[in-house]
Amino acid sequence: MRFFITADIHHSIQEKFLPLSQKLAQHCLEQAENGDVLLLAGDNACGDLKGLKELLELFDSFPGPRALVPGNHDLWSHPDKGVGSDILYRESIPKICAQAGFHYLDQSPLKVGEPQELIGIAGCYGGFDFSLADLTQLNSEDKEIVLEGWRTGLLDNLFWNDYRFTWNSETKTWDHAQFSKQNTQRLTEHLNQLESDERVKSIVCITHTAAVLDQAIGHPNGAQRPDFQRAWFRGILGSKRLGSAIQKMEKVALHVCGHTHYPKESTDPSNRHWVNIGCDYPRKRWLIYEPGEGYRFSDWIQ
Numbered sequence: 023m024r025f026f027i028t029a030d031i032h033h034s035i036q037e038k039f040l041p042l043s044q045k046l047a048q049h050c051l052e053q054a055e056n057g058d059v060l061l062l063a064g065d066n067a068c069g070d071l072k073g074l075k076e077l078l079e080l081f082d083s084f085p086g087p088r089a090l091v092p093g094n095h096d097l098w099s100h101p102d103k104g105v106g107s108d109i110l111y112r113e114s115i116p117k118i119c120a121q122a123g124f125h126y127l128d129q130s131p132l133k134v135g136e137p138q139e140l141i142g143i144a145g146c147y148g149g150f151d152f153s154l155a156d157l158t159q160l161n162s163e164d165k166e167i168v169l170e171g172w173r174t175g176l177l178d179n180l181f182w183n184d185y186r187f188t189w190n191s192e193t194k195t196w197d198h199a200q201f202s203k204q205n206t207q208r209l210t211e212h213l214n215q216l217e218s219d220e221r222v223k224s225i226v227c228i229t230h231t232a233a234v235l236d237q238a239i240g241h242p243n244g245a246q247r248p249d250f251q252r253a254w255f256r257g258i259l260g261s262k263r264l265g266s267a268i269q270k271m272e273k274v275a276l277h278v279c280g281h282t283h284y285p286k287e288s289t290d291p292s293n294r295h296w297v298n299i300g301c302d303y304p305r306k307r308w309l310i311y312e313p314g315e316g317y318r319f320s321d322w323i324q
């Protein structure tokens with residue numbers, strides 16, 4: 023059994039990238055065998071349900087279980103629309119997943135493989151709560167600027183679009199830290215279910231956003247930024263609390279995220295792999311994981 027995992031397909035973001043999604047899907051479908059597993063780790067489309075539906079249909083002939091989590095872009099809704107991110111997250115996206123034969127991991131975990139040797143799969147969007155931001159190196163003035171940037175989504179001329187396009191249908195606002203906390207709590211419940219099932223031998227976990235600092239750093243553009251900008255960016259790329267929750271689980275062998283569009287990988291002392299796939303708009307790839315054997319990447323597909 024192999025897992026084909028990718029993130030940040032951003033299907034339908036621009037007409038010129040549509041053939042790339044098809045090429046990516048084709049690459050996987052040509053290799054996949056019965057019982058293989060397909061996982062999409064968010065930013066699958068771009069806040070448009072039609073684009074998401076089209077993308078999932080590309081994998082109609084995948085010969086095994088398929089599952090996904092949404093990314094921040096999947097939850098975007100233009101402020102003029104009546105349907106906010108809460109409805110997309112809770113109702114619209116799960117509905118499209120069910121129609122397309124995809125398991126929506128934010129609602130429940132999944133078990134795959136032979137009955138006595140199951141592999142558990144858990145995942146969620148994740149979210150950001152500023153816990154990855156390291157403010158210790160900043161002077162008090164810069165610290166204030168960064169914290170204000172966290173409250174508003176605005177830092178100098180930089181603006182984080184989630185503050186504009188993620189909103190609740192009733193309140194018209196969005197509490198990113200609270201959403202991240204809820205995601206972490208639910209994922210913990212799902213992971214606990216899998217941990218306590220003796221038949222589950224190991225767990226694959228996916229989130230859209232970063233769970234450990236190593237998955238969120240390293241972008242070459244970041245090195246040129248002043249410290250306070252770098253701290254702000256790290257804060258909105260993921261959640262250390264999410265990572266701590268995953269680290270407590272003994273059976274998690276692999277955690278995969280996307281979101282930063284920059285590839286990173288590390289293995290911790292307990293031999294657990296933390297990977298950021300690093301797909302960007304013009305180039306994509308697959309992480310191919312075989313439980314007990316390890317993982318490799320496909321070539322970049324451009």
Ligand SMILES: [Fe+2]
Binds near residue numbers: 032093281282283
């Ligand atoms: Fe993305």
Ligand SMILES: [Fe+2]
Binds near residue numbers: 065093230
């Ligand atoms: Fe993202």
